[in-house]
Amino acid sequence: MKFDTVIIGGGLAGMVCGIRLTEAGKRCAIVSQGQSALHFSSGSFDLLSKLPDGTDIEDPLAGIAALGHTNPEHPYAVMGAKRCEKYALEAPELLRAAGIPVSGDCRRNHCRITPMGKARATWLTIDGYLTAEAPERLPFRKVCIANVEGFLDFYPEFIAEEFRKSGIECTFASINLPDLEQIRRNPSEMRSANIARVFDHEQNLEALAAQIRDAAATCDALILPAIIGLNRNDSLEVLRAKLPTPLYLLPTLPPSIPGIRAQQALQHRFRALGGEYFLGDSVLRAEYEGGRVKRIFTANHGNIPFEADSFVLASGSFFSRGLVATPDRIVEPVFEADTVHTPDRSQWYTLRFFGRQNYQAFGVCTDSSLHVIRKGEAIGNLYGAGAGLAGFHPVQEGCGAGVSLLSALYVADEILNSK
Numbered sequence: 001m002k003f004d005t006v007i008i009g010g011g012l013a014g015m016v017c018g019i020r021l022t023e024a025g026k027r028c029a030i031v032s033q034g035q036s037a038l039h040f041s042s043g044s045f046d047l048l049s050k051l052p053d054g055t056d057i058e059d060p061l062a063g064i065a066a067l068g069h070t071n072p073e074h075p076y077a078v079m080g081a082k083r084c085e086k087y088a089l090e091a092p093e094l095l096r097a098a099g100i101p102v103s104g105d106c107r108r109n110h111c112r113i114t115p116m117g118k119a120r121a122t123w124l125t126i127d128g129y130l131t132a133e134a135p136e137r138l139p140f141r142k143v144c145i146a147n148v149e150g151f152l153d154f155y156p157e158f159i160a161e162e163f164r165k166s167g168i169e170c171t172f173a174s175i176n177l178p179d180l181e182q183i184r185r186n187p188s189e190m191r192s193a194n195i196a197r198v199f200d201h202e203q204n205l206e207a208l209a210a211q212i213r214d215a216a217a218t219c220d221a222l223i224l225p226a227i228i229g230l231n232r233n234d235s236l237e238v239l240r241a242k243l244p245t246p247l248y249l250l251p252t253l254p255p256s257i258p259g260i261r262a263q264q265a266l267q268h269r270f271r272a273l274g275g276e277y278f279l280g281d282s283v284l285r286a287e288y289e290g291g292r293v294k295r296i297f298t299a300n301h302g303n304i305p306f307e308a309d310s311f312v313l314a315s316g317s318f319f320s321r322g323l324v325a326t327p328d329r330i331v332e333p334v335f336e337a338d339t340v341h342t343p344d345r346s347q348w349y350t351l352r353f354f355g356r357q358n359y360q361a362f363g364v365c366t367d368s369s370l371h372v373i374r375k376g377e378a379i380g381n382l383y384g385a386g387a388g389l390a391g392f393h394p395v396q397e398g399c400g401a402g403v404s405l406l407s408a409l410y411v412a413d414e415i416l417n418s419k
C-alpha cells in the first residue's frame with residue numbers, strides 16, 4: 001500500500017495532522033491501535049495554564065513566547081511563538097469544521113469546571129459545558145445539580161461544596177427511568193457511555209426533560225453530568241428547548257462522552273476528506289533506506305508494508321504505549337527513536353502524587369522541524385507530533401491538547417512545504 005503520508009496513532013495529534021494533510025489533497029493513512037487520551041478528556045482543550053515554574057498564565061500566547069527564553073526544550077519553544085500563534089488561531093476552526101463546536105480565546109484562558117467542581121484554566125471548551133470567566137464568576141446564584149440514580153462517576157455533593165464557597169445555593173435532583181433499570185442491575189454497567197445510549201432515544205430524552213423540569217423551574221440554572229449526546233448531535237439543544245432555565249453539562253469521570261464524540265467527529269472528518277483509517281492495527285517496525293523510513297509493517301497486515309513519502313509518529317506517551325519504560329531507559333517501540341530521559345531511575349518520579357513528575361517530560365528527541373532523531377541522526381521523512389514529544393508537563397503546565405494540536409499542524413505544514 002502506498003500513501004503520501006502514513007500517521008502512526010489516531011489520537012488528537014494524529015487525526016488533526018491527517019485532516020490538515022488530506023485537506024491539502026494528500027493521500028493519507030492513519031494506523032491506530034486503540035483508544036486515545038480523548039476517551040478520558042474533560043471536554044476542554046488546554047493550551048497553557050501555567051509556566052514550568054508554576055506561575056499562572058492568563059494569556060497563553062504570552063506564556064508561549066516566554067517559554068522561548070526560559071524553556072527552549074519545550075515543544076512550543078521548538079516550534080517558535082509565531083508559528084504557535086498561527087496554529088492556535090487555526091485549530092478552533094479545524095475542530096469546528098470537524099463538528100466539534102468549541103469556544104475560547106488563545107489570548108485569554110477561561111475556567112472549565114472539573115467533575116469535582118473545581119475551576120481550572122483552559123483554552124477551548126466544547127459548547128454546552130459549564131465555563132466561567134473566573135472561578136468565582138459562575139453564571140448563576142441558585143443551581144440544581146441533577147444526577148442519575150446509582151451513577152457513581154459524578155459527585156453532586158463535591159460540586160455543591162465548591163459552588164457554595166462562591167455563595168451559590170445548590171439543590172439536587174435525581175433521575176430515574178425504566179430503561180436505566182436494565183443497566184443498573186449490574187453496577188459496573190452504570191457508566192456514562194451506557195447511560196448516554198439510553199438518552200440517544202427521543203422518548204427517553206423527553207422523559208429526562210420531564211423529570212428535571214420542575215427542579216429547573218426553581219433555579220437559575222440546571223447542571224447535568226455529560227451523559228447525553230453519544231450518537232446524536234442535537235441532544236443538548238433538544239433538552240434545552242424543553243426546559244425553563246439554562247442547562248449546562250459537566251464532565252464525568254471516564255469514559256468521557258465529549259471526548260468520545262470528539263474522537264468520532266475527527267475520524268469522520270478525516271474519512272470524509274478521503275483519508276484511510278486503520279483502527280485496531282498496531283505499527284510494529286520500520287525499514288529504512290538511505291537514512292529515510294521506506295516502509296512500516298503492522299500486526300494486521302503482516303508482511304504487506306505501508307509505504308509513504310513521509311511518516312508521522314503520533315503514538316502518544318506512556319498512557320497509549322507510544323513510550324514504554326524499561327528498568328533503565330525509555331523506549332519508543334516502533335522506530336527505536338532516541339528519547340530524552342534521565343539515566344537515574346530514582347529521578348523519574350516523586351512519591352508525591354500531585355508533584356511534578358519528571359517522567360512526564362520524557363519523550364522522543366526531535367530537531368527544530370520535529371524530525372524524529374534516531375541513533376543521533378534526524379530522519380528526514382519521519383516527524384513527531386503530540387503527547388510523545390519531549391520537554392513538557394501536560395498536567396502541571398496545562399498544555400496537553402495544545403501541544404498535540406499545534407505540533408500536528410506544524411508537522412503537517414513541514415510536510416506540505418518539504419520537497
Ligand SMILES: Cc1cc2nc3c(=O)[nH]c(=O)nc-3n(C[C@H](O)[C@H](O)[C@H](O)COP(=O)(O)OP(=O)(O)OC[C@H]3O[C@@H](n4cnc5c(N)ncnc54)[C@H](O)[C@@H]3O)c2cc1C
Nearest residue numbers: 009011012013033034036037042046283316386387400401
Ligand atoms: C487520561 C488523560 C486525560 C487527558 N485529558 C486532557 C484534557 O481533558 N484536556 C487536555 O488539554 N489534555 C488532556 N490530556 C493530555 C493529552 O495528552 C492530550 O490532550 C491529547 O489528547 C493527546 O493526544 P495524542 O494524539 O498526542 O496522543 P494519544 O491520545 O495518546 O493518542 C495516541 C494514539 O496512538 C495509538 N498508538 C500507540 N502506539 C501505536 C502503534 N504502535 N501503532 C498504532 N497506533 C499506536 C494509541 O492507541 C492512541 O490511539 C489527557 C491525557 C491523558 C493521558
